[in-house]
Amino acid sequence: MITEDYIMLSALQHHAFCPRQCALIHIEQVWDENLYTLRGQRVHEKVNVPEYELIEGIRVERAMPLWSHQLGLTGIADVVEFSSDGTPYPVEYKSGARKRRLADDIQLCAQALCLEEMLNCPVPKGAIFHNASKRRREVELTQALRDQVLETIQAVRRLLTGQTLPPPVNDARCQDCSLIDACLPQALSGFDRAAQLNNPFVVQDEP
Numbered sequence: 027m028i029t030e031d032y033i034m035l036s037a038l039q040h041h042a043f044c045p046r047q048c049a050l051i052h053i054e055q056v057w058d059e060n061l062y063t064l065r066g067q068r069v070h071e072k073v074n075v076p077e078y079e080l081i082e083g084i085r086v087e088r089a090m091p092l093w094s095h096q097l098g099l100t101g102i103a104d105v106v107e108f109s110s111d112g113t114p115y116p117v118e119y120k121s122g123a124r125k126r127r128l129a130d131d132i133q134l135c136a137q138a139l140c141l142e143e144m145l146n147c148p149v150p151k152g153a154i155f156h157n158a159s160k161r162r163r164e165v166e167l168t169q170a171l172r173d174q175v176l177e178t179i180q181a182v183r184r185l186l187t188g189q190t191l192p193p194p195v196n197d198a199r200c201q202d203c204s205l206i207d208a209c210l211p212q213a214l215s216g217f218d219r220a221a222q223l224n225n226p227f228v229v230q231d232e233p
């Protein structure tokens with residue numbers, strides 16, 4: 027499939043974290059700074075400068091542009107390491123600790139799919155660098171994870187085509203979300219609840 031509407035790799039991470047966050051950023055163009063985004067910027071300062079260096083026989087490319095014409099993806103990899111046999115190994119930098127959701131892994135795997143198409147070689151693994159712990163977590167790019175990337179691409183494409191804002195998830199994710207002030211998840215969830223209570227077609231719970 028060749029598509030003209032390219033999706034940002036970051037949109038996959040945003041959607042896998044929360045579809046409403048993806049819509050707010052990529053449809054409504056909302057972006058708020060908070061402690062988490064500022065930490066993220068600090069972490070990305072070094073890797074956002076395009077350059078490469080050789081470290082113990084490994085070529086390290088920073089801020090490497092990526093694309094997939096087949097999947098309609100575009101973005102930038104924080105770091106791609108090339109071993110002596112030329113195998114690419116993407117490394118995505120995150121300011122916080124590991125999240126329970128697979129959003130970061132999906133973004134990393136999508137980078138790998140781009141590299142496979144661009145360089146015509148397999149990319150079996152990559153890593154997430156968590157700045158909070160200063161540790162790398164290696165991620166096996168399994169078929170199951172690749173399938174999740176493809177599902178997420180389709181979901182993002184549907185979201186962007188529909189141009190509708192999904193309802194707030196209003197759960198633990200919101201505490202880490204830079205868009206909480208713009209999104210108002212609690213207020214909107216309360217509004218939905220009130221609308222349901224006033225709807226005669228909705229069966230109410232017993233008190």
Ligand code: SF4
Binds near residue numbers: 048200
């Ligand atoms: S505040 Fe919650 S519902 Fe709103 S965008 Fe963020 S994670 Fe999603």
